[in-house]
Amino acid sequence: MRRPLLAALGLAALVGCRPAPAVYHLGEITISHVVSPEPQRGGPGGAYFTIVNGGPDDTLVGVASPDADTVMMHQSETSGGMMQMQMTATVPIPAGDTVRFAPGRRHVMLAGLRRTLLPGDSLPLTLTFRGAGTVVVSARVVAYADLDAALGTGSR
């Protein structure tokens, strides 16, 4: 009788140790899977997230961070087996759509990092939408080998 209860408590404690993935709400926009890959030696930082728009058409007009000099949004495209990258000033977030920033698709680049980012650290990002306004989110820094897992199904 005693033992199952202890086991249940132990299980609850284990489950409790895992932080729930952060989800941010801004009006009818939801932002999740906010992840930053550990920067490569001397290289720029990066960030990925998933935006779900339950409201009217909107546009992501900018991303900023107090930890970087310059923050840009990039889009990768594959054609004929070749991958190319382009800078995009804004990203449309259509009504009812899910827009994923994920490797090989879109990413945020943070040039001129002002501090060292290591796995487990948090990186604050400010996302500004034309309609919905501004929200501050926190990206979890992970090693590249853990990126697919951290992004969940969103990386495909």
Add this chain to the structure above:
Amino acid sequence: MIRRSLLGILVAGALLGCARGPEGSEFHGVVLPVPFPRPRVTLTATDGRPFDFAAATRGRITFLFFGYTHCPDVCPVHMANLAAVLKNLTYEDRDRIQVVFVTTDPARDSAQVLRRWLDQFDPTFIGLRGDDSTIARFEAEAHVAAAVKEAPRDSGADYTVGHAAQVIAFASDDSAHVLYPFGTRQEDWAHDIPLLLDGAWSGK
């Protein structure tokens, strides 16, 4: 002409990849309908020595990738995923596999830059560089489109380098049999590497 039909096969293969490989294939990667031999091109390794790809990798499972160290995410994700899976192999199996990274940006990727970048993933990964024309010949023999250097639209930013996004797997018969497009996950690598080691590409 030959080049174009091979490119067609690669594109077709990439399309098939979305449907989990050709019908009947055990592989999660894209099995090439027409295997091709290891490129017979000599580049320079990060230790400064000449590296004759066909001779130096003969008989071993070889994963070949073209990329560059300023690559935003495709290159480090591919290399990190491959490294994470290779760490779980036995010494004997790991010893039968080589990973070769050819830079498509030799101007910025000095031997030292390339070595340091690869060491973040696995110090046994081989880094190769050379002049543009030799790299282009290597790409042609590996049946990938040549890398394109693209100036940024906004001045002041670094240029980016287009590159083939797939890892090419050469088997112990010294032919390429399977391609791994970007999006290949660690579980896909973990599934396919034992098949490559067992020679499953021969259709047994």
